[in-house]
Amino acid sequence: MKKGKLHQVVYQGGAIISAVFVFTALSLVHTAGTSRFRPAGIAQAADETWKQEFNDVCAKTNDSMSLGKEELKALIVRCEKLKPVIEGQEESTRKVYRKRLEMCKNLLVFVLESKK
Amino acid sequence: MFAWAALIIVAGLACAEGGVKKRKPLPYEFGSVVIGNFSQSAGLSPVIFDHWLHRSKYTCRVCHVDIGFGMTAGSTKIRAADNRKGYYCGACHNGKSRFDKKTIFEACSGEDSKKCGICHFTGRNPLREQDFYKFAEKMPKERFGNGINWEQAEGKGLINPIDQLEGISIPRNALAVQKDFSLPVKTEGMPEIIFSHKKHTIWNGCELCHPDIFLGVKKGATKYSMVELFQGKYCGVCHDKVAFPQTDCQRCHAGSLQK
Numbered sequence: 001m002k003k004g005k006l007h008q009v010v011y012q013g014g015a016i017i018s019a020v021f022v023f024t025a026l027s028l029v030h031t032a033g034t035s036r037f038r039p040a041g042i043a044q045a046a047d048e049t050w051k052q053e054f055n056d057v058c059a060k061t062n063d064s065m066s067l068g069k070e071e072l073k074a075l076i077v078r079c080e081k082l083k084p085v086i087e088g089q090e091e092s093t094r095k096v097y098r099k100r101l102e103m104c105k106n107l108l109v110f111v112l113e114s115k116k
Numbered sequence: 117m118f119a120w121a122a123l124i125i126v127a128g129l130a131c132a133e134g135g136v137k138k139r140k141p142l143p144y145e146f147g148s149v150v151i152g153n154f155s156q157s158a159g160l161s162p163v164i165f166d167h168w169l170h171r172s173k174y175t176c177r178v179c180h181v182d183i184g185f186g187m188t189a190g191s192t193k194i195r196a197a198d199n200r201k202g203y204y205c206g207a208c209h210n211g212k213s214r215f216d217k218k219t220i221f222e223a224c225s226g227e228d229s230k231k232c233g234i235c236h237f238t239g240r241n242p243l244r245e246q247d248f249y250k251f252a253e254k255m256p257k258e259r260f261g262n263g264i265n266w267e268q269a270e271g272k273g274l275i276n277p278i279d280q281l282e283g284i285s286i287p288r289n290a291l292a293v294q295k296d297f298s299l300p301v302k303t304e305g306m307p308e309i310i311f312s313h314k315k316h317t318i319w320n321g322c323e324l325c326h327p328d329i330f331l332g333v334k335k336g337a338t339k340y341s342m343v344e345l346f347q348g349k350y351c352g353v354c355h356d357k358v359a360f361p362q363t364d365c366q367r368c369h370a371g372s373l374q375k
Contacts, residue, residue: 055286061323062288092198099184107323114333 050085058104064111072112079105144248146262147358149189160236167358168262175277177321182285183207187353196224207284260361267315291317297335298372308372329353
């Protein structure tokens with residue numbers, strides 16, 4: 001009887017520990033955008049995501065003359081979406097990418113204007 | 117003849133506008149930029165940036181588009197912290213990147229204060245002068261600027277400026293070059309300007325000039341005068357400062373293209 005009770009206590013304790021672990025992990029994932037304790041992997045992934053988007057959009061500048069109006073408009077919208085993300089970066093990154101994004105977007109707008 | 121005389125007068129007037137005659141830079145000084153937004157407060161001399169050395173290795177586009185340096189002196193406001201994070205000068209000057217089998221020294225590392233003087237130095241540097249003349253003697257000559265015809269140097273393969281920096285530049289498709297065109301001039305008898313997109317895009321790509329420098333979307337839409345050019349606008353953003361001076365009239369006023 002005593003042995004059965006011990007098993008039950010161990011089982012319940014394990015369940016509680018697992019629940020606490022899952023809850024903590026979910027909290028960290030949920031607050032990854034703002035928490036100072038965010039895991040490095042998540043921060044790195046977020047960093048790579050916007051940089052990848054920046055690269056995808058601005059790689060098109062050399063082809064801009066051959067793009068259609070709708071394609072150019074879509075790229076300009078993507079540039080506008082990137083702006084607040086870049087504004088949220090630390091000072092050096094913000095300064096560099098703000099200028100790079102501006103040059104990229106301005107060229108796309110310029111080419112779009114030339115097609116009107 | 118009258119047209120050339122008029123151009124020389126305009127150039128003279130534009131140069132004299134400031135009231136003080138500028139000293140003509142020596143060949144190794146042509147294109148040098150003084151960068152000193154924060155140097156003094158850090159107890160350092162400003163940086164003298166040698167354009168000739170960097171343009172012999174990299175295109176203008178790599179530095180002014182991919183790295184993000186501004187087109188006017190002091191506009192970028194580079195901080196040592198930016199360099200340490202791998203931006204601006206630190207994009208290459210990081211103690212890891214290599215050029216010509218040599219490691220490029222690290223900028224603003226803060227570990228060895230003696231190294232600061234490599235860039236933060238405004239005095240005369242005989243070694244730098246020597247390096248310039250050694251490089252220049254193998255290059256095609258021109259009358260003005262730093263005496264090097266960079267267009268020919270690139271065309272003949274004497275220099276192969278790098279246009280992509282790994283980890284910084286975005287891999288792009290090759291640029292479809294727009295056609296050359298001629299621009300009419302206002303003065304009678306003056307040959308038309310032949311503008312070569314090809315010659316410019318090799319160094320600059322598209323976004324360095326459009327729309328920041330040339331806003332007009334149609335040929336001839338951006339109206340400008342020689343006075344404005346000599347004031348550093350339009351072509352004058354680069355020509356006179358780094359690219360060949362605008363006093364080398366025939367380089368642009370070369371005739372007209374067959375229509």
